[in-house]
Amino acid sequence: MPGFIGVHLGAGDHAESLVKEYTKLSNKACKKAFLMLESGASAVNACTEAIMILEDSPLTNAGLGSNCTWDGDVECDASVMDGHSLQQGAVGAVSGVKNPVCLARNLCMERSERLSMGLIPPSMLVGDSARAHAAKVGVELVPPEALVTAEQQRRYNKYKRRVTIAPEDQMEDTGAEWEPARLDTVGAVCVDFQGHVAAACSSGGIMLKSKGRVGQAGIPGFGCWAQDARGDIDAVAVSSSGCGEQLIRTFLVKETATMLEESICAVRGLKDALKLKYLESPLSLKEEEKLAGLIVLKYNPLKDIGEFIWGHTTKTMCVGLMSTAYSHPMSRVSLNTKPGEIAKVEGTAFKCRGKFN
């Protein structure tokens, strides 16, 4: 009777040819997290483990194989939230850390222990200092260039050349020749055997981003959110993907969590959030392309009734899940034919404690 794990491999434009690979990877992450939940792991730790597997795959834009910065480096953002302690941990623009999500998890856990003399443990660390902290607390380091894959190097060379060589043609080039946009941040939401929830996410950010740029995935409350049930209010967990600057300005993750809490049905809550707080929000009126994807979880621990829902305004979104009600992980790529204009929302109900089995 362990719990529930749901993951995403980003909202973006997943290549048709790679769907099998995405599904396999998503299944692997779900299965690993689920086995941990079965052994009594906390939601925070199971989430972290799932994200580590996604980071370690060159398929995703997180950890190994992330998009390169303008200078050709990999710099990662990641964050974790524990719905029980309500603590958050986030790292931004960190290079040379094999699993940025581990460092975020670490900060989240350190926040639970009060430091002496009124010192306040940070919820967010960035840049070289974040890497130094990783070394101090035993989070695995790698040479920064080890996270740049040959495939990403090739894409970097191609785009950098195009952007820098012909500045006078740039405005006419509408990007039609670009390969599928790799907005594919990864994320996870989880319920553990005690009914606590957690959420996490990790991202390499946008291709050719400025060095030092931090997107929503590296900021507490912007990349993910988790809050346990309290009184009549269900537990909720949210993890995001999409254009960081838009997700930051619209507070989409937190707005979605609030709407989920207030709505009877998670599908309705997520639909409303994507419509009212994103696509039609006065805060994103001036955006040319509105690209976001969310996975959300709403769970009532007393009734053991849960919903896992995904929604995206991008062409595709890849999601996976596993709970007691399913004997094996289920992953799929959700399709949407009008990127940036409408939100597609789908999902499933789940049970955590095996009453179905």
Place this chain on the structure above:
Amino acid sequence: MPGFIGVHLGAGDHAESLVKEYTKLSNKACKKAFLMLESGASAVNACTEAIMILEDSPLTNAGLGSNCTWDGDVECDASVMDGHSLQQGAVGAVSGVKNPVCLARNLCMERSERLSMGLIPPSMLVGDSARAHAAKVGVELVPPEALVTAEQQRRYNKYKRRVTIAPEDQMEDTGAEWEPARLDTVGAVCVDFQGHVAAACSSGGIMLKSKGRVGQAGIPGFGCWAQDARGDIDAVAVSSSGCGEQLIRTFLVKETATMLEESICAVRGLKDALKLKYLESPLSLKEEEKLAGLIVLKYNPLKDIGEFIWGHTTKTMCVGLMSTAYSHPMSRVSLNTKPGEIAKVEGTAFKCRGKFN
């Protein structure tokens, strides 16, 4: 008929002996910004100018004379929001930039210009890369150690010694002997002659913070918020001070902006926000000390009716303001005798366009 500027020199525990100095500094910042508004400057630029004056003073915990990190450096956070374009700029953990707020303003303005080839200008830059960006765009650099004042060096030595030398006594030492806490982030809110609003803030963060730690002042939407009037909804601007991790988790700045928009009276809106979204919020239940301060502005450009209100849960908060209705800047230190328990809220109405004169 220029507009309105309101500033704060932080919520914390301002030394009685320095009140005259604080008042003088606050007046200077207000006067400079107001003169700019009279010459037709935008709200964003007037805000930035006011903050620059506050950063340049060693009295405040921003720019020159900021609190030192655990390693004895100064690392600054700053952010700016333009209520007209709704663009944001933020810098986190940046060292060796004389006026961090200028760099934040720069990012905010660059966001208004769409880059070619779908490249998205960052709303947040951190660490050494932020400093490198400052060099590139002509924001003034200084040697990092130039921002460490002798006074801050003395405080750093004192606290660092106390924390590191006697670890076994740390839990009993309740901090009673500490000098007044320097949470005094600075901030500004502004209305310009076109009725556009803006907000900004800047902070050196907490004493002995980890290197690389970013607090609310360095994150878009957490340190400040500004949004022009639309339809029936008044323009609002908010700038914050206090414990960064608490302000981040509670989304206090944005929650306050929303409550201000929804309430008829700004005093009521700010009181409710500090009570419901901070002091009594489920998100800050476990905090030992709840320390925050906000300045807010609510403005109806059609009626030219504005309110400038400040509220704090700390012992003191220092604020200043200037508008057409006052012939000179007015600054004061607001007192509150129960830090962390109740919120004191005060303020004033203002006119922008000289109908009083």
